[in-house]
Amino acid sequence: MYDMTIVLRTDGGKCLYEQIYEYIKSEIKDGKLLAGERLPSTRSLAEYLQVARSTVEYAYDQLLSEGYIESVPCRGYFVCTVEELFRMEEAKPREADRSERGEEAAERDSVRWSYHFSPHEIDMSGFPFGVWKKITKNILNSGNSELFARGEAQGDSNLRETISRYLHSSRGVNCRPEQIIVGAGNDYLLMLLEKILGRHVRIAMENPTYKRTYRIFKSFAYDIVTVDMDESGMRPDCLTGANVSAAYVMPSHQFPMGIVMPIGRRMELLKWAAGGEDRYLIEDDYDSEFRYYGKPIPALQASDKSGKVIYIGTFSKAIAPAIRISFMVLPQTLLERYRRNCSFYSCTVSRIDQRILNEFIRDGYFERHLNKMRKIYRAKQELLLRCLEPFKKKFEISGESTGLHLILTSLGDVTEEELLEQAGREGVKVYGLSESMVEEKKERDRFCALSSPGRRATVLLGFGGLSQEQIIEGMKRLQKAWL
């Protein structure tokens, strides 16, 4: 029988059974105890080691359950055949791989800029922490354990009810709560939409468009067709020729061009969609809350009488990106498909978060927050427009009606690259329009030829995340750089 030379320590480190277990395991792993070899009986090993028999039994049980040893009735414990001592070279840990460095570099990069006119940043200083905290506390104080149980796949019905009322009153969207799917961000909802629409979709996008969505569709291996735009947005005549079954649009505020799609164009798109059984319009209504002049323009979905619009909205801009709550309104045909094929996907938003958001909207805090933020952003935009006065001799300014960025189009011969470089030298980061272009040069030319005379350099100036002081100082530097 195998001779066990284990020395048990009682100095308060590992407990006895653990020491026995680990000793035997390592003996097996090191090939000192071979397959088929019999272990001492629990009684004899306990006597030998001067420990309680249950201690040894405990250690053996553990080895049994992990498959290192097996028990043969009336004969004892034997070492199992562990196929082979499977030790391949462990992959050498690298210092850090390239893409990690890339990210870090990008981060350092963003630190380099003194003034960052990002069109994606929002102002968090206006966030009603107090209210959010109060609602959260009340919900947790109610101590409702139901909140921690699995919820409905489409999102809690209370929240969906609240969203449908909000959408109706503020966006003109007509939908029943059953049509709404709550999800953790637009990216997730698009992934879910892929499961509903199917994997072979030929989809139209404007060019330039929202690059993140483009990347997501690319990752789906969707067949993306960029169709021409004019000053009203996507051209429906190009759509018909493109042989697509879906089109992604931002009718309330095209990113990045800032176009608000006029009603006539909307009707044309809806007519196109109604012209084929499986045609849909994906309406991304990402920032329509921040419209500064006149009444909010209703969503495209509001004009849809034939169930052709998939409406996607988010609270990332209106509340905060980190709360990760978006929603999608499905037309009836797709709702049925969702229920047939996808309703087993669990909801991706925690029920506590859903309830907080529900009360935040239901009790009027959301509306008040939006009104407040609209004022804040409008003041920033007005300031930026004032700062832009001297630029008007060299640039055309557009995109003032809605959203968190303005568009500057050069009237001169300067290139986009030159503008970015000149700004960069002053420590100012602005965004070139070409960053939102999604196809090779050919498409860009086509767009530019239509949307603006020649090929004028165009940059985006986002102001959501900047303070008034930062806007003033940043614009002073841009003046130095460009004028």
Place this chain on the structure above:
Amino acid sequence: MYDMTIVLRTDGGKCLYEQIYEYIKSEIKDGKLLAGERLPSTRSLAEYLQVARSTVEYAYDQLLSEGYIESVPCRGYFVCTVEELFRMEEAKPREADRSERGEEAAERDSVRWSYHFSPHEIDMSGFPFGVWKKITKNILNSGNSELFARGEAQGDSNLRETISRYLHSSRGVNCRPEQIIVGAGNDYLLMLLEKILGRHVRIAMENPTYKRTYRIFKSFAYDIVTVDMDESGMRPDCLTGANVSAAYVMPSHQFPMGIVMPIGRRMELLKWAAGGEDRYLIEDDYDSEFRYYGKPIPALQASDKSGKVIYIGTFSKAIAPAIRISFMVLPQTLLERYRRNCSFYSCTVSRIDQRILNEFIRDGYFERHLNKMRKIYRAKQELLLRCLEPFKKKFEISGESTGLHLILTSLGDVTEEELLEQAGREGVKVYGLSESMVEEKKERDRFCALSSPGRRATVLLGFGGLSQEQIIEGMKRLQKAWL
């Protein structure tokens, strides 16, 4: 010029500009104002209506921005060509569609059962609401607006650091925080994994297996191959023949069979995976925290020396399903692929939730909670086992080592359907093994032939969500039904 017969009301309803705007809009929609027609100038209309000129300007601006009218410099405002008055029959609202009714029926169904031995329910009564609340309050009190800003795509690095430490100490998993991706539930992480592994994957699953994952893989249009199991789990020899590139396993506790995969079998699987460049094992470690005897068995990932295991863990069972936090550990090769192709997908978990969870684990509450729950579940299991004593003459009982359900296999000739029906008549819901079977009959026979002599009826008794009283009373009824 068009004659405007609008009657403005000043009785405190809609404001003046809104009335003008809506009047003109409806005139256009109704075809009373035709495309190309000129509107009165703002000055003349203001005089005519006896309102301030700015009121009319405001109304026109709104119509302009929605595209109903256009402004021609030096000439005035004209009605746009709204392609056609596009009014199709509005889809008739149905009372409620079938699948909705189906869901309601299922809900009523679950109410019908007095005792529901679900293997998926957990006990929320032990949840440390107080601690969770305290942590949440502290985090919100710190008032850090950074928390509401967009976070890292893979999840906040603090949480990933904490998870990697936890995984190492409790599951033997070796990983750097960079390898971890935090996501809102396993379903989401599998969707993300599809984007990493690609859309054409031939994947092996045990049979029976976890039905939810099966459905998800089906929705990916993955080519699913069920491979035979024996008492150690998935058979690697069948794997080689099946020509698959991935295999989905639950080595710590196979659902539903309760098999803990022995080390020998694990090594064989790892060897299979190492035998092909693009072969991977997906390890779903869904409930290994609730192991009642001996030390926790390390994860399969812990034995993986060649970067072949994708490890997926969740806090749904260990904390609560509603918090929607899972994580995935990618081997280096797939991590690189993720960074190349998928890193633009935003994280699906809110940063506040990530921070709460981070502190919950970091400050030791999670471990204490697990210890407490392990005791609670163990007590329930022991009670259930005592209640099962009289069943032993007719049933074989298995699956005691881990998890929240036991397995009863009939020693007699009764069928699964008969067992379910007999239980149902007493108001008790138990789960038949066939609910976890994923392929047609042929596969089932093959499995049964290997795993148990003949085709014995097998049911699952979940106990996680039941109180001790419910277990006692439910088992009394089952005794009446089956013995």
